[in-house]
Amino acid sequence: MSITRRDFIIGSTALGAGASVSAPFFLPRYHFDRRRKRSRVAVLHAEQYSQKLDEVLRAGLGLFPLDVRGKTVVLKPNLVDYLPGDAINTHPMLVRAAAEALRRLGAKSVVVAEGPGHQRDTQLVLSQSGYQESFREERIRFVDLNRDELIRTRLLACYSGMKQLWLPRTVLTADFLVSMPKVKTHHWSGVTLAMKNMFGVVPGARYGWPKNILHWKGIQESILDLCATVPIHFVIADGIVALEGNGPLNGTPRPLGRIVLADDPVAADATCAQLMGLDPDRITHIREGSKFLGNSSLVAVDSMAEPVSAPATPFRVVPEFEYLYAL
Amino acid sequence: MVLSDMSAELIRRQLACGGWSALRSSAQPALESTCYSVLALGPEATDIRERAQVFLLRAQNPNGSWPVFVGDDKDGSWLTSLVAITLRDRVSAIPARLKGLHWLLSSAGKEANWFWKWKFRTADRHVRFDPDKFGWPWFPDTVSWVVPSAFAILALNQLPCSCGGFELAPSRLDRGVEMLIDRACPGGGWNAGNGVVYGAAVAPHPDDTAIALLALRNRPQDPIVQTALNYLERSAPTLTAPWSLAWAVLALAAHRRPITFLRSALLDLTNLYYVEDTSTLALVCLALDHEQALVSLGVTP
Numbered sequence: 001m002s003i004t005r006r007d008f009i010i011g012s013t014a015l016g017a018g019a020s021v022s023a024p025f026f027l028p029r030y031h032f033d034r035r036r037k038r039s040r041v042a043v044l045h046a047e048q049y050s051q052k053l054d055e056v057l058r059a060g061l062g063l064f065p066l067d068v069r070g071k072t073v074v075l076k077p078n079l080v081d082y083l084p085g086d087a088i089n090t091h092p093m094l095v096r097a098a099a100e101a102l103r104r105l106g107a108k109s110v111v112v113a114e115g116p117g118h119q120r121d122t123q124l125v126l127s128q129s130g131y132q133e134s135f136r137e138e139r140i141r142f143v144d145l146n147r148d149e150l151i152r153t154r155l156l157a158c159y160s161g162m163k164q165l166w167l168p169r170t171v172l173t174a175d176f177l178v179s180m181p182k183v184k185t186h187h188w189s190g191v192t193l194a195m196k197n198m199f200g201v202v203p204g205a206r207y208g209w210p211k212n213i214l215h216w217k218g219i220q221e222s223i224l225d226l227c228a229t230v231p232i233h234f235v236i237a238d239g240i241v242a243l244e245g246n247g248p249l250n251g252t253p254r255p256l257g258r259i260v261l262a263d264d265p266v267a268a269d270a271t272c273a274q275l276m277g278l279d280p281d282r283i284t285h286i287r288e289g290s291k292f293l294g295n296s297s298l299v300a301v302d303s304m305a306e307p308v309s310a311p312a313t314p315f316r317v318v319p320e321f322e323y324l325y326a327l
Numbered sequence: 328m329v330l331s332d333m334s335a336e337l338i339r340r341q342l343a344c345g346g347w348s349a350l351r352s353s354a355q356p357a358l359e360s361t362c363y364s365v366l367a368l369g370p371e372a373t374d375i376r377e378r379a380q381v382f383l384l385r386a387q388n389p390n391g392s393w394p395v396f397v398g399d400d401k402d403g404s405w406l407t408s409l410v411a412i413t414l415r416d417r418v419s420a421i422p423a424r425l426k427g428l429h430w431l432l433s434s435a436g437k438e439a440n441w442f443w444k445w446k447f448r449t450a451d452r453h454v455r456f457d458p459d460k461f462g463w464p465w466f467p468d469t470v471s472w473v474v475p476s477a478f479a480i481l482a483l484n485q486l487p488c489s490c491g492g493f494e495l496a497p498s499r500l501d502r503g504v505e506m507l508i509d510r511a512c513p514g515g516g517w518n519a520g521n522g523v524v525y526g527a528a529v530a531p532h533p534d535d536t537a538i539a540l541l542a543l544r545n546r547p548q549d550p551i552v553q554t555a556l557n558y559l560e561r562s563a564p565t566l567t568a569p570w571s572l573a574w575a576v577l578a579l580a581a582h583r584r585p586i587t588f589l590r591s592a593l594l595d596l597t598n599l600y601y602v603e604d605t606s607t608l609a610l611v612c613l614a615l616d617h618e619q620a621l622v623s624l625g626v627t628p
Contacts (some may be wrong), residue, residue: 079528083530118519120474121534123607124568126411147349147357150396166399187453187525204396205359208405208465208472209519216469250527318525 030157030228030292031123039264039295040064041271042304046240047063047257052098057236060261061101063304066234069106071175074113075099075298078182078197078238080248081118082128087253089125090182092134093237098180099140107188113170115145115200117210118249122146143170146204157228159221159288160214171201171230179265180234183239183256183272184247189219190283191276192248192271193295194235194262198226220284227265227293235268236261239275244315254315258306266294267301277314279326329594330615333608334372337364339606341375345382346397347605357396358406362413363609366623369616370416383410384423391426392434395466403443404466405475407431408482412624415485423600428486432480432495436461436471436506455523462506472520473510473535476503477542484542485625504546507539511551515558531555533562533571537578544581544626556582563589569596570607571615580617581626590615 003011044060046053075098099110112135119125122144126132126316136141148168155162171177181197189196199222202211214222245251250319256277258275262268264287280286280296290296314325340347346356347364365379365412387393392403393410405485411427437443438458447458462476480503489496512522516531517539523529543552556579563575572593580586593614602608613620621628 081530119532120519121532121568121570123604124533124566124571127567144350144604147606149348149353149355150399152398168477205357206399206466208469210473210521212465212469212472240543246525249529250525 015201027158029159029224029288031066033292034231035121035290035295035300036264037300039267039301039305040262041264041267041301041308042261043271043275043306043308044259044261045306046259048229049091049093049240049253051093053063053093054100056096056259058101058104060259060305061105064234064261064263068102068106068176070108072173072293073102073107073176073178074171074174074198075110075178075180076101076171077112077114077180078184078192078200079114079116079125079129079131081116082125082248085253086249086251087243088181088247088249088251089129090185090238091240094236094240095131095180096134096140098178098236098288099138102178107176109141111143111170111174113143113145113148113168113201115148115168115202115204117199117204118148118179120204120209136173143168145171145201148203150206151204153229155225155229157225157292159224160217162213162217162222162225164227165205165226167230168203169199176233177231178234178236179268180236180238181318183242183258183260183276184316185244185251185276185315185321186247187318187320188215188287189223189285190317190324191273191278193272194232194237194265195223195227195269195285195289198223198230198232200225201230220288223285224288224293227289232265234261234263235265237268237272239272242276242315244276244317246318252316255302255309261304264294264301266290266296270296272299273309273324274308274310274326277310277326278317278324282324291296330551330612333612333615334368336606337367337535337608337612338372338375340364341378342610344397345378345380346386346520347354347609349396349605351603351605355396355398356382358393358404358410359395360605360609362406362409363606363613365413366620367609367616369619380414380417380420383414384420387423387427391423391430393427402467403430403434405463405478407434408463408475408478411482412478412485412553415623416624425491428482429492431463431482432493432499434463434467434479435499436464436476437468438470453525454521456520457509460506460509462503471506473507473517473539474519476506477538479503480507480542481624481626504543507543508549508551511555517555531558532575533559533566534536537571537574540578541624541626544628547582552582555556556584560584567596569593569602569611570604572596573610575609576614577617577620577624581621581628583628586617590617
């Protein structure tokens with residue numbers, strides 16, 4: 001068989017085109033490994049939101065060798081909107097308790113920062129959900145991440161295809177970032193926990209409400225890129241009253257009676273998923289995150305308090321995510 | 328707290344470059360806060376407006392659009408509408424404004440494209456909306472949302488005629504109005520643009536509702552508009568944040584609903600001096616002088 005010059009050119013072009021299309025699937029998505037040798041998780045028991053949370057949290061934080069002395073600490077709660085009677089936001093009492101505990105541990109400053117993803121009027125969400133009053137009493141500073149000063153930031157992983165994002169200065173310059181999610185199911189991502197909570201740092205003023213670009217670029221992929229770029233140093237997850245079903249807004253409150261603390265966001269999310277009766281390995285951002293952002297395997301996670309146990313009835317999820325149920 | 332105090336505070340916050348930052352603690356000039364501040368300070372503040380105008384003209388992107396803040400990428404944003412509204416009476420800004428409006432006319436939500444239309448009709452149906460009815464996105468290459476569409480309608484409504492390259496404006500305006508009507512929440516009012524998701528009604532927001540109602544001032548008899556007005560009238564007295572309350576005052580005034588009590592409530596909201604968000608401060612000034620504000624927005628009650 002002889003190959004003509006024309007066959008050769010066509011063949012080479014096809015080969016080149018094929019390689020350029022398939023190359024992104026084979027290129028590494030990350031170039032670092034941030035996993036600890038051993039991660040620590042503490043599941044704390046707390047039945048309700050009360051003043052006792054101060055004590056519970058202080059004891060829980062004491063299980064970790066935390067050194068926040070002289071550091072600027074940013075607490076990033078999940079504050080999405082206000083719907084009376086719904087468990088959609090991290091409870092202000094838990095955020096206040098966390099701020100107080102970290103101040104006692106010697107933090108130079110503790111700021112609460114969030115950019116609500118649905119409601120443009122951040123102050124309205126703050127006042128309606130009880131944050132404003134709580135912060136005034138305790139003199140806690142709040143920064144609206146939807147309107148903060150922005151810095152062009154190159155993303156440190158490439159799952160979504162986005163090369164860069166404009167991100168808020170307050171978060172980028174923090175010494176110690178604490179993700180404080182509400183434990184919820186989510187109709188687009190299965191769950192919304194410590195890692196998904198980072199969507200709140202993407203500024204609405206730049207990207208709009210809701211932060212639609214992250215949906216277009218892939219929610220799981222965007223979570224991974226964001227968490228690679230903005231490291232979470234600690235997690236305090238509010239699972240006292242969680243949310244199941246059609247979250248993040250239209251779900252049903254589900255009392256879980258747990259606060260999850262962790263020095264690793266992947267370990268925190270894997271633990272929360274188990275507490276929800278879901279299989280963490282089936283949640284894409286937890287599974288992928290466990291390759292470079294943290295540990296999801298029990299082998300590498302030390303449980304500092306209560307053992308992690310699945311509920312008798314798993315959290316309800318929308319039909320598209322029923323495959324997340326643990327076997 | 329009186330209007331003059333708030334205006335003085337607004338003037339104090341103007342940056343050396345002529346713009347205003349989004350937050351008082353920031354030095355990064357932002358277009359949204361700049362536009363509201365210019366509109367709020369009114370025609371009397373000549374020097375301040377001049378400096379602001381120079382700032383806005385310098386901030387324009389080569390393609391005619393305006394960015395969100397100085398230093399932003401050059402693709403353009405929804406603020407092109409608001410800047411065009413802000414520069415309306417400035418003769419020297421006419422060429423820049425027209426260029427901006429041309430960009431606006433070429434900008435559309437992603438669902439305007441046949442492929443995405445098809446996708447939303449067949450595969451991606453969890454959010455209830457009609458992809459044939461499209462408006463404007465927050466920034467290029469994303470779908471239409473309520474607030475940017477409402478501002479685009481307000482800006483394009485200020486065109487004196489549909490000539491000189493603006494022949495498509497009437498049809499885009501009609502389509503944009505249809506889009507707003509389509510995206511209303513089932514119980515009345517609007518949120519960002521998701522009225523029903525996964526079969527569940529999503530709650531409206533007062534500010535989004537008010538902005539949409541300003542854009543729909545010319546359709547007072549539409550049942551969707553009436554339901555939204557009723558929702559806003561019900562919710563406004565319960566609002567505890569100046570941004571939403573100020574928008575509510577403007578929209579209700581535009582639709583000739585009573586606002587005297589709401590204006591008083593707005594004045595009574597304490598600590599306005601300490602409002603960190605400059606846009607909110609400017610919005611309160613606009614609401615307290617609502618007649619002038621509605622003229623600036625091109626909305627006549």
